[in-house]
Amino acid sequence: MNIGVFDSGFGGLTVLRALLEQLPAANYTYLGDTARLPYGAKSQATVARYAVSSARFLVEEGAEYLVIACNTASALALDAIRDAVRVPVLGVIETGANAAFATTKSKDVLVIATAATVESHAYSGACAERGLRAYEKACPLLVPLVEEGWIDHPVTEEVLRIYLAELLTASAERNLDPDTLVLGCTHYPLLRANIERAVPASIRVIDSADVTAAQVASAIPHLKVEMWSTQNSGIQGSRLFYATDSVTKFCRLGAKFLGQRIDQVTLVDLGG
Amino acid sequence: MNIGVFDSGFGGLTVLRALLEQLPAANYTYLGDTARLPYGAKSQATVARYAVSSARFLVEEGAEYLVIACNTASALALDAIRDAVRVPVLGVIETGANAAFATTKSKDVLVIATAATVESHAYSGACAERGLRAYEKACPLLVPLVEEGWIDHPVTEEVLRIYLAELLTASAERNLDPDTLVLGCTHYPLLRANIERAVPASIRVIDSADVTAAQVASAIPHLKVEMWSTQNSGIQGSRLFYATDSVTKFCRLGAKFLGQRIDQVTLVDLGG
Numbered sequence: 001m002n003i004g005v006f007d008s009g010f011g012g013l014t015v016l017r018a019l020l021e022q023l024p025a026a027n028y029t030y031l032g033d034t035a036r037l038p039y040g041a042k043s044q045a046t047v048a049r050y051a052v053s054s055a056r057f058l059v060e061e062g063a064e065y066l067v068i069a070c071n072t073a074s075a076l077a078l079d080a081i082r083d084a085v086r087v088p089v090l091g092v093i094e095t096g097a098n099a100a101f102a103t104t105k106s107k108d109v110l111v112i113a114t115a116a117t118v119e120s121h122a123y124s125g126a127c128a129e130r131g132l133r134a135y136e137k138a139c140p141l142l143v144p145l146v147e148e149g150w151i152d153h154p155v156t157e158e159v160l161r162i163y164l165a166e167l168l169t170a171s172a173e174r175n176l177d178p179d180t181l182v183l184g185c186t187h188y189p190l191l192r193a194n195i196e197r198a199v200p201a202s203i204r205v206i207d208s209a210d211v212t213a214a215q216v217a218s219a220i221p222h223l224k225v226e227m228w229s230t231q232n233s234g235i236q237g238s239r240l241f242y243a244t245d246s247v248t249k250f251c252r253l254g255a256k257f258l259g260q261r262i263d264q265v266t267l268v269d270l271g272g
Numbered sequence: 273m274n275i276g277v278f279d280s281g282f283g284g285l286t287v288l289r290a291l292l293e294q295l296p297a298a299n300y301t302y303l304g305d306t307a308r309l310p311y312g313a314k315s316q317a318t319v320a321r322y323a324v325s326s327a328r329f330l331v332e333e334g335a336e337y338l339v340i341a342c343n344t345a346s347a348l349a350l351d352a353i354r355d356a357v358r359v360p361v362l363g364v365i366e367t368g369a370n371a372a373f374a375t376t377k378s379k380d381v382l383v384i385a386t387a388a389t390v391e392s393h394a395y396s397g398a399c400a401e402r403g404l405r406a407y408e409k410a411c412p413l414l415v416p417l418v419e420e421g422w423i424d425h426p427v428t429e430e431v432l433r434i435y436l437a438e439l440l441t442a443s444a445e446r447n448l449d450p451d452t453l454v455l456g457c458t459h460y461p462l463l464r465a466n467i468e469r470a471v472p473a474s475i476r477v478i479d480s481a482d483v484t485a486a487q488v489a490s491a492i493p494h495l496k497v498e499m500w501s502t503q504n505s506g507i508q509g510s511r512l513f514y515a516t517d518s519v520t521k522f523c524r525l526g527a528k529f530l531g532q533r534i535d536q537v538t539l540v541d542l543g544g
Contacts, residue, residue: 034314035308035314035318036307036308041419041521042306042307042517042518043517043518043521046307046516046517046518140416140419140420141413141416141417141420141422143416144412144413144415144416145413147313147412148412148413150413154430155427155430155431155434158426158427158430159427162427244318245314245315245318246314246315246318249313249315271543
């Protein structure tokens, strides 16, 4: 079984990390569209064009199941990707909404994400389908702060304080009683501890990486069995990494998100 | 005379603004490659590919003279652009180094720019050719802060304080005695007042927009004559704007950089 994992850059490696823990026996092909990132401030048409070409590449490379690990691509391009390829496609908006549904008691949910994800209101829609109310806020500075490496940094603390205060004020004005905050961008799990410190203790912070991996596992039951046997035997599947820009940068920055070394990345040209 | 002005996005509009003041009679065609921005964290190969396709587009649209208003593209792709088109091409690294040469007395110059521009050491090279020593520092958070609109904001003041303190410390360790700071990214002029407050009064802050416009004017002498006659008559040339992503966003964000309304932008697909 070959699982293709797609992200605009490095953030999707947090989803791959969860997949490797839960399904180590599968073969993985990861693509980071680093030449065209970030997607988060671009239009629906452009994001869909980039995501479709990326998804097609993964299927041509043998992926039998696609995980769209990029929230922006999941929000803006999931239908376009499903129209373009003939394999099952799972997006992280859906799995994030599932995680929120499983967590919230008040049925009121907060979401922080990129500008493009928020403007699409994909999370609001997915939450509404599950009987939840969601309030979404764009936090455009968080991705650059993570990429600058300012994780435990006073500037990042202050930016989070400002964004989260605005989020909580706006949600209170709408008479919401949120108990759950969804990290709607795969860069944000690297700031999880900072975010948990910045919100009231009554609010649980969730990211979709673990629940995405669990949903893949349940969608492919035979793989789960295989997983247990290989976890015992220590055998693991292959991991192939592709990027559309500098492979040295991918190795260096990607390791932070994956939580382990990345030794080999292949450069691929998707046009542009 | 049709002058093509190219930038990865909106920043080059600060250069166009200076050109409109100094050469209002010329016709201008501006391209912002907004679908593929930012260039500042990408590799030389990718930036060159994007910049060459953009330059070719402007020449096909009738540009007889190209101003590469993007520091990253000027630093990484000027030779590739000159090889690809048959019109004169001016880059802002060269004009920025000229401005530094005209300003500095100590012959020691500081440069702040994107990561890609700094890693290319294009400013150091251009300064060395003029007998100047330059120390360059990447400031990756400044572009996102400008695009978030946090111009007069405590977080931006703090980020500048950190970056500029690191810059001054590193230049002192190298026994430099800088009296000039070059803004090596076209977003930074929007933070000029903040930057001037954050450095010692002995350091003059310069950006290449005015000197670039002056250099274009001197390269095209007949246009300068024409300029005076039309400034008197009030006649001005045409201004055409193209972008590779959302035209509504280009109008909204671009106006901040150009200092005037942008009413019409045409979407263009350069592939990718």
